Amino acid sequence: MSETTNGKPKVAFFDFACCEGCQLTVVDSLQTHLDLLDAVEIVQFREAMTEKGEDYQIAFIEGSCTRKSDEERLFKIREQAAIVVALGACAHLGGVNALKNLHPLNDVRKWVYGDKADWYETYKARPIGEVIDVDAVIPGCPIDREEFVRVVKAVLMGKSLPIPDYPVCVECKLKENVCLLLEGKPCLGPVARAGCDAICPTYGDGCEGCRGLIPNPNENAMNDVLAEAKLTVEEIMSRFTMFNAYQMQEREREAQVAEERK
Amino acid sequence: MTTMKIDVHHVTRVEGHGDIVVDVEKGEIKECRFEVVEAPRFFEAFVRGRPYHELSHITSRICGICAVGHSTASLRATENALEVEPSEQTVLLRKLLFHGEIIDSHVLHTYYLVAPDFLGVGSVVPLVETHRPVVERALKVKKLSGDLCAMIAGRHTHPIAMAVGGFTHLPTEKELRDMKARLEDARADMDETIALFATLPWPDFERETEYVSLKKDDEYTFIDGEIVTTDGFTYPIQDYRKVTNEECVPYSTAKWTHHNRESYMVGALARFNNNFDQLHPRAKEAAAKLGMEPICYNTFLNSGAQAVEMVHCIEDSIEIIDELLTRGIQPEKPQDVELKACEGVGACDVPRGILFHNYVYDENGICTEANCIIPTNQNMANLNADMKALLPQIMDKPQDEVRLMLEMLVRAYDPCISCSAHFLTVKFV
Numbered sequence: 186m187s188e189t190t191n192g193k194p195k196v197a198f199f200d201f202a203c204c205e206g207c208q209l210t211v212v213d214s215l216q217t218h219l220d221l222l223d224a225v226e227i228v229q230f231r232e233a234m235t236e237k238g239e240d241y242q243i244a245f246i247e248g249s250c251t252r253k254s255d256e257e258r259l260f261k262i263r264e265q266a267a268i269v270v271a272l273g274a275c276a277h278l279g280g281v282n283a284l285k286n287l288h289p290l291n292d293v294r295k296w297v298y299g300d301k302a303d304w305y306e307t308y309k310a311r312p313i314g315e316v317i318d319v320d321a322v323i324p325g326c327p328i329d330r331e332e333f334v335r336v337v338k339a340v341l342m343g344k345s346l347p348i349p350d351y352p353v354c355v356e357c358k359l360k361e362n363v364c365l366l367l368e369g370k371p372c373l374g375p376v377a378r379a380g381c382d383a384i385c386p387t388y389g390d391g392c393e394g395c396r397g398l399i400p401n402p403n404e405n406a407m408n409d410v411l412a413e414a415k416l417t418v419e420e421i422m423s424r425f426t427m428f429n430a431y432q433m434q435e436r437e438r439e440a441q442v443a444e445e446r447k
Numbered sequence: 448m449t450t451m452k453i454d455v456h457h458v459t460r461v462e463g464h465g466d467i468v469v470d471v472e473k474g475e476i477k478e479c480r481f482e483v484v485e486a487p488r489f490f491e492a493f494v495r496g497r498p499y500h501e502l503s504h505i506t507s508r509i510c511g512i513c514a515v516g517h518s519t520a521s522l523r524a525t526e527n528a529l530e531v532e533p534s535e536q537t538v539l540l541r542k543l544l545f546h547g548e549i550i551d552s553h554v555l556h557t558y559y560l561v562a563p564d565f566l567g568v569g570s571v572v573p574l575v576e577t578h579r580p581v582v583e584r585a586l587k588v589k590k591l592s593g594d595l596c597a598m599i600a601g602r603h604t605h606p607i608a609m610a611v612g613g614f615t616h617l618p619t620e621k622e623l624r625d626m627k628a629r630l631e632d633a634r635a636d637m638d639e640t641i642a643l644f645a646t647l648p649w650p651d652f653e654r655e656t657e658y659v660s661l662k663k664d665d666e667y668t669f670i671d672g673e674i675v676t677t678d679g680f681t682y683p684i685q686d687y688r689k690v691t692n693e694e695c696v697p698y699s700t701a702k703w704t705h706h707n708r709e710s711y712m713v714g715a716l717a718r719f720n721n722n723f724d725q726l727h728p729r730a731k732e733a734a735a736k737l738g739m740e741p742i743c744y745n746t747f748l749n750s751g752a753q754a755v756e757m758v759h760c761i762e763d764s765i766e767i768i769d770e771l772l773t774r775g776i777q778p779e780k781p782q783d784v785e786l787k788a789c790e791g792v793g794a795c796d797v798p799r800g801i802l803f804h805n806y807v808y809d810e811n812g813i814c815t816e817a818n819c820i821i822p823t824n825q826n827m828a829n830l831n832a833d834m835k836a837l838l839p840q841i842m843d844k845p846q847d848e849v850r851l852m853l854e855m856l857v858r859a860y861d862p863c864i865s866c867s868a869h870f871l872t873v874k875f876v
Contacts, residue, residue: 202488203511204508204509204510204511204514204604205510205511205512206508206510206511206512206514206604206605207511208511209511209512209555209604210511210604212555212559213589213593215586216586216589216590216593217590219575222572222575227572230570234569234570234571234572251487251488280508281493281505281508282488284493284494284497284505285488285489285492285493287493287496288492288493288495288496292492293489293492293493294489294492296489296491296492296495297487297489297491297492298487298695299695301695307487307489326508326605327511327602327604327605384601384602384607385601385607387601387616388600388601388607388608388615388616389607389608389610389614389615389616390504390607390608390610390615393504419498419813420498423497423498423501427501427504427505
């Protein structure tokens, strides 16, 4: 990796459609890891500083791409940065922004901006990885601050840190939580990607799948489990779409294409 | 300086999130405004079709800084719609959690975002070297407030245990006692904070305007109450549209609002001006040290009001914990809900000002209509009026100084367009 005069790699933070909660989590992680500031030089972080440098090597991107005009910004970042990291569910999955995609776009614009709808540019919300190549992902809504520190360390050592591909249930069992499905609460634990230390079930709320689904999830078995917990089809579907609407729609589209080919 | 006509709506969208545009020609102001160019996210449209229990979890994602505020306003809207009455314990825990968020947000704004302006640096980072005790104090209070939120809701951004009718997880009495000790310890940090802020050279700028906030007679309220204004108006929260009167403006993805005048202001200064009597005595002392009394018309002192509120929230949190410990934590579950076709409004005074959520549900508890009005939108017209009033007073100064003053004015509002500050590009066209 190219280095700066002081030997520290230059890092920049960018955001697109998001709540900036992940960048705030980054700021919070400095409370306990002030030494991170010794390892890198932050040249751009609009949320926290005025200075603005364009010669960064590592770019962290929070948020989804929701307008055609965002694409150009993303291309520029990709061109400059040696390493691009998607920060959080909006960048990684599309996240809650992609709930918009479940409605016709014109209807969505008219609902919020009425007869002024044409003033506001928008298109289907998509993960950053659908627009540019992404080298690493820090999942979650918001990101886990310890995982952020681990990923930064790995990137600085030129390694990539694999994110867990086992389900949240594994971490939840290790914490000896009572299974929420037994209480009839919707929980995506069996099919959702771990790495959050099962924080939502630990605080009494079922997993919402904010880190995405594991590879090859057994969705039929998952549906059976949710149905056994007396959840309606609508409740089950709404759990799956909360953070993964983009992926659910893509999968449906692929299935349709496969069906048409037959 | 030449005259230029620019289709600002397009130019700035490429630029980023919020811009100041200034055009002065031979001493005449042609343009002076603040633009919001954040990508619209359409929450109100896409929560339609979602079940009632998801609404607070989805709308929390509107904002990473005031996630607890959005969750609380959302839950109160749903509870008012479904006629769910939260228990006294729930009410106390929500207030305590809310105080955590107010402190967290205010310390971020006053220390990380505003203080660098006065200390002549571009961010908090160089202060680690030059003003280490100040930074360490900020980090300590920030961590305290974050831990307070996590103790109750699992984390601050985005709270987990908050549910319609109660909490899905409760803090232990030991956790509450430990937290109380830390809050008591933070009193000294608050004294230092007020002492520091009393020395800062706040710009001398006043413009009369209307201040809007929630009000309760018996407490300095952040959750529920009536809508009041310094122009003497009072409304029940269901009538919020009579105050907000939203409209679209071409150079902003945030809608603007106005009430009795061309603009009004919400936030810490508005609460301070409307609810000074309900502040904790120690917070009133802090205000005196800052030379502040209601009605204060200096927008820059919104940050001073935030410091006063931090003192209040530390003190009130200690009192709430005492009450919770006296009562003992009851192992309650969230209350049962009976679904029906209904509508409800929830209102909270979040760090940046009064926030409204309004939902309509069908008989299956599915959301069919939603409206959220956030504080930053309500402040947009007032901010622009302030800029137009401030510019003539300072435009003979060097351009860099004018730029800094205008940036500081915008930062004083603690805008949450993309949640914070230091994101401004000032264009002298």
